[in-house]
Amino acid sequence: MQVISNHSDDHAISVHGIGKAYRLAKRQATPDTLVGAIQGIVKAPFRNFQYLRSLSRANHMAKQDDEDLYWALQDVTFEVPAGEVVGVIGRNGAGKSTLLKILSRITQPTTGEAIIRGRVSSLLEVGTGFHPELTGRENVYMNGTILGMTKREIDGKYDQIVDFAGVERFLDTPIKRYSSGMQVRLAFSVAAHLDPDILIIDEVLAVGDAEFQKRCIGKMKEVAGGGRTVMFVSHNMSAIGQLCTSGVLLSQGRVVSQGDLDTVVQAYMDDLFRTESSIGDDTTTVSVQTAVDGDPNQRMWKYGSMVRVRVDVETQLAIANPAVDLYFNSSAGRMIFAQSDRFVKHFDSESNRWVFEFLFRNNGFVSDYMTIDVGFRYCSSTRYLGLWQSVAAIALGEVPPGHSHGRDCPVAVPCKVQLMEAA
Ligand SMILES: Nc1ncnc2c1ncn2[C@@H]1O[C@H](COP(=O)(O)OP(=O)(O)OP(=O)(O)O)[C@@H](O)[C@H]1O
Numbered sequence: 001m002q003v004i005s006n007h008s009d010d011h012a013i014s015v016h017g018i019g020k021a022y023r024l025a026k027r028q029a030t031p032d033t034l035v036g037a038i039q040g041i042v043k044a045p046f047r048n049f050q051y052l053r054s055l056s057r058a059n060h061m062a063k064q065d066d067e068d069l070y071w072a073l074q075d076v077t078f079e080v081p082a083g084e085v086v087g088v089i090g091r092n093g094a095g096k097s098t099l100l101k102i103l104s105r106i107t108q109p110t111t112g113e114a115i116i117r118g119r120v121s122s123l124l125e126v127g128t129g130f131h132p133e134l135t136g137r138e139n140v141y142m143n144g145t146i147l148g149m150t151k152r153e154i155d156g157k158y159d160q161i162v163d164f165a166g167v168e169r170f171l172d173t174p175i176k177r178y179s180s181g182m183q184v185r186l187a188f189s190v191a192a193h194l195d196p197d198i199l200i201i202d203e204v205l206a207v208g209d210a211e212f213q214k215r216c217i218g219k220m221k222e223v224a225g226g227g228r229t230v231m232f233v234s235h236n237m238s239a240i241g242q243l244c245t246s247g248v249l250l251s252q253g254r255v256v257s258q259g260d261l262d263t264v265v266q267a268y269m270d271d272l273f274r275t276e277s278s279i280g281d282d283t284t285t286v287s288v289q290t291a292v293d294g295d296p297n298q299r300m301w302k303y304g305s306m307v308r309v310r311v312d313v314e315t316q317l318a319i320a321n322p323a324v325d326l327y328f329n330s331s332a333g334r335m336i337f338a339q340s341d342r343f344v345k346h347f348d349s350e351s352n353r354w355v356f357e358f359l360f361r362n363n364g365f366v367s368d369y370m371t372i373d374v375g376f377r378y379c380s381s382t383r384y385l386g387l388w389q390s391v392a393a394i395a396l397g398e399v400p401p402g403h404s405h406g407r408d409c410p411v412a413v414p415c416k417v418q419l420m421e422a423a
Pocket residue numbers: 022023070071072090091092093094095096097098099
């Protein structure tokens with residue numbers, strides 16, 4: 001249950017059986033009588049004491065089958081040779097940030113140990129590592145000192161840090177007045193320039209603009225080229241591919257693939273980019289299939305190609321006005337565009353199945369990937385049924401050289417929506 005710093009061995013990072021448990025908050029029962037309320041007040045100190053003790057037990061005596069615990073990481077074991085650039089990937093909530101927090105000593109593992117060989121510099125959530133009341137300049141020196149650098153060493157790096165971050169005019173302004181973009185630029189610059197042996201970066205590319213992202217990747221390459229070890233979390237597979245030499249794939253807190261980058265990324269794509277799935281309840285099943293240019297196995301929705309989203313609805317309910325809604329979301333979880341078919345005129349009471357087809361052309365929306373939320377609902381005077389789930393995801397390609405980026409219409413445009421009775 002510890003994070004150890006050590007300087008022998010060829011591995012910069014060795015992680016053995018790391019687990020991290022969080023204790024789930026329990027809802028307190030509300031008394032419904034006056035006597036119950038008085039009893040509650042009398043017993044409160046004892047209850048609080050028990051609760052605090054249970055919180056400390058999460059770190060020391062956590063059992064894998066304890067129902068009050070949520071295991072964000074379980075049995076995570078891997079080693080990173082010095083000088084390697086490792087991409088840590090996985091779906092939202094897989095445990096990536098928790099792992100980086102443990103390696104950066106921001107939080108302690110509940111089980112297992114991490115051995116870190118060398119000085120670690122990390123950039124985790126926006127704002128961590130900075131004191132909000134101190135100025136940009138003071139924070140640069142504070143971070144350098146924490147990393148074990150002398151004032152003279154920091155002086156030597158100072159101009160490069162400020163240059164890279166582009167915050168010259170705000171150096172004497174307290175950090176709390178910086179925008180989140182400025183904070184990230186400065187934090188990244190500090191982390192990357194202070195000569196760490198191990199650089200740990202969590203999803204910095206999600207905050208900055210495209211130009212800054214490019215410079216970050218360049219800088220991280222430079223750091224890696226100097227023989228440093230880099231651990232980099234990103235949802236952006238193109239950035240991972242440009243930068244990393246190996247990967248670790250986390251799924252539900254466990255390592256499911258590690259080593260060769262191509263193999264790890266492929267395992268992630270297979271897991272993430274389902275082309276078929278279904279949701280439902282006792283009465284209704286909604287199945288969704290995607291196909292790109294007619295190929296149901298194709299996961300890449302490239303510039304210029306068509307994606308067909310087919311939604312099959314089978315229901316035992318006699319319903320009117322069924323509606324299917326599609327929401328396309330970026331990998332950062334932001335909705336990019338939506339398409340609804342709310343005005344279904346055709347309804348055959350004999351049939352309990354419909355097929356909705358939506359067709360979209362990629363007119364220049366290129367990024368890493370999008371997920372599709374599909375919802376089916378109907379309203380009647382007495383009943384409402386709503387089924388919502390993220391059911392499919394499609395990876396986007398690059399715009400081929402010489403083609404327009406479709407700036408006038410960057411999102412895909414639905415070209416056809418139709419309702420057909422199933423055969
Ligand atoms: N302080 C906390 N208390 C309780 N649960 C937590 C805490 N921090 C993280 N978790 C949970 O642990 C799991 C892993 O979270 P983590 O942030 O490490 O995932 P992630 O892979 O980085 O996700 P994302 O890609 O969305 O950033 C999530 O289910 C999260 O809700």
